[in-house]
Amino acid sequence: MSNVHFSSATDQWATPQDCFDKLNSIFNFQTDVCADANNAKCDKFYTEQMNGLDQDWHGVCWMNPPYGRAISDWIKKAYDSCVDNKATVVCLIPARTDTRYWHEYCAKGEVFYLKGRLKFGNAVNSAPFPSAIVVFRPKIADVLEGYGA
Numbered sequence: 001m002s003n004v005h006f007s008s009a010t011d012q013w014a015t016p017q018d019c020f021d022k023l024n025s026i027f028n029f030q031t032d033v034c035a036d037a038n039n040a041k042c043d044k045f046y047t048e049q050m051n052g053l054d055q056d057w058h059g060v061c062w063m064n065p066p067y068g069r070a071i072s073d074w075i076k077k078a079y080d081s082c083v084d085n086k087a088t089v090v091c092l093i094p095a096r097t098d099t100r101y102w103h104e105y106c107a108k109g110e111v112f113y114l115k116g117r118l119k120f121g122n123a124v125n126s127a128p129f130p131s132a133i134v135v136f137r138p139k140i141a142d143v144l145e146g147y148g149a
Contacts, residue, residue: 014121015039019114019118020062023090027060027062027088028060029042029061029062030042030061031045032062032063033046033052033057033061033062034064034066034074035047041062056081057078057081057085057089058081060087060088061088062090063090063092064091064093071094072099074091075091075102075134078105081136082137086138088138090134090135091109093134094129094130094131095113095114095129096129109137110136114130114131117131
């Protein structure tokens, strides 16, 4: 991997396989909502051309979005998919706790801060930022709302 992955020249950060594998062993992901044919983590995935933001997310989804300015759109979509579609969305994102989207959405999910700095893809060096896993999933009360009158 070239140094372009450690600069603002790209917003793509390839998911570390071991991180994904550990989370997949718990969640059994069905859809990678932000991928391409070379880096998809699930059999079902949305490419940039399919625009995952325009798709309906259902079931259990994996999301490692582009880390540029549009990340707030992806985080909002993950949160809305949980609320509207009852999807579970597990997000690998930079731990940017000073952002508006973090307070509006991430703080409403389950947040797990990763120790140290991840090595993305085949990188030799660790990322220049901390990462977090944010899980958006339906609350039991919401799922059972209206059940058994």
